Amino acid sequence: MGPERMGDIATIDSEQWRQTVIRGALVWGVAVSDAQARIMGRHALELLHWNRTTNLTAITDPLAVAVKHYVDAVAVVPWIHRGARILDAGSGGGFPGIPLNILRPDLSVTLVDSVRKKVSFLKYAIRTLNLNGITAVHGRLEDLGPSPPYRGSYDLVVCRAFSSLEDFAGRTLPFLSPGGSLLAMKGPQSDPDQENENHKDDGPIVLGGTSFSVRRHRYRLPFLDAQRSLVRLTPVSGA
Numbered sequence: 001m002g003p004e005r006m007g008d009i010a011t012i013d014s015e016q017w018r019q020t021v022i023r024g025a026l027v028w029g030v031a032v033s034d035a036q037a038r039i040m041g042r043h044a045l046e047l048l049h050w051n052r053t054t055n056l057t058a059i060t061d062p063l064a065v066a067v068k069h070y071v072d073a074v075a076v077v078p079w080i081h082r083g084a085r086i087l088d089a090g091s092g093g094g095f096p097g098i099p100l101n102i103l104r105p106d107l108s109v110t111l112v113d114s115v116r117k118k119v120s121f122l123k124y125a126i127r128t129l130n131l132n133g134i135t136a137v138h139g140r141l142e143d144l145g146p147s148p149p150y151r152g153s154y155d156l157v158v159c160r161a162f163s164s165l166e167d168f169a170g171r172t173l174p175f176l177s178p179g180g181s182l183l184a185m186k187g188p189q190s191d192p193d194q195e196n197e198n199h200k201d202d203g204p205i206v207l208g209g210t211s212f213s214v215r216r217h218r219y220r221l222p223f224l225d226a227q228r229s230l231v232r233l234t235p236v237s238g239a
């Protein structure tokens with residue numbers, strides 16, 4: 001049976017579901033082991049279970065969960081250097097931070113969300129899946145960023161479906177260590193910037209008074225052919 005015929009939620013974490021994640025990740029050149037895909041499957045089951053009472057995801061179809069959550073999260077792996085300290089800004093149900101932690105034990109990952117029930121889920125998932133090198137923090141980015149231990153402590157701040165580039169940069173710049181970057185993962189609905197002629201694919205832009213070099217990478221999700229983009233913003237020092 002092909003990935004297009006996975007209808008029932010019970011098929012999450014089945015062999016077929018895991019193969020969808022594994023084959024999808026290979027499109028980005030990222031190897032996901034069966035053991036790693038199993039942990040993602042357990043996360044997905046917990047996510048949908050908690051989703052009955054806590055608003056964690058609008059996506060519940062098994063194929064869409066595999067591709068739009070896990071394969072999409074894996075798309076950032078090639079952009080992350082070894083040993084990076086990562087903040088997942090507005091992590092929700094754990095995307096992209098939990099799949100990143102499952103795939104890359106060299107990373108140190110902090111998940112932040114302003115909704116307490118979502119952070120309760122994240123803490124529960126970290127504990128239940130026995131994940132290491134990852135922590136979940138409740139709070140608003142704009143409150144946490146200016147103070148220790150968060151200020152200047154991250155090599156990469158990543159967000160998915162968060163807000164405009166200007167808003168993201170404004171809330172998360174204080175978290176960055178010198179030489180660090182911001183990385184926004186965007187879908188068509190969450191990308192007002194995509195329509196903004198002032199935001200070129202590559203080159204410098206100014207957001208909230210700070211100059212950034214920009215690199216945008218557009219891609220299409222396998223199996224579903226949905227459009228996505230990654231935008232990396234690196235503050236230009238001395239600008």
Ligand SMILES: C[S@@+](CC[C@H](N)C(=O)[O-])C[C@H]1O[C@@H](n2cnc3c(N)ncnc32)[C@H](O)[C@@H]1O
Pocket residue numbers: 089090091092093094095096112113114115118139140141142159160161162171
């Ligand atoms: C659209 S959801 C995206 C969730 C997840 N990143 C994903 O892609 O599935 C945005 C998340 O950001 C959180 N959020 C919104 N404003 C925030 C803020 N100022 N500080 C921390 N989290 C925030 C929301 O609670 C929500 O979980």
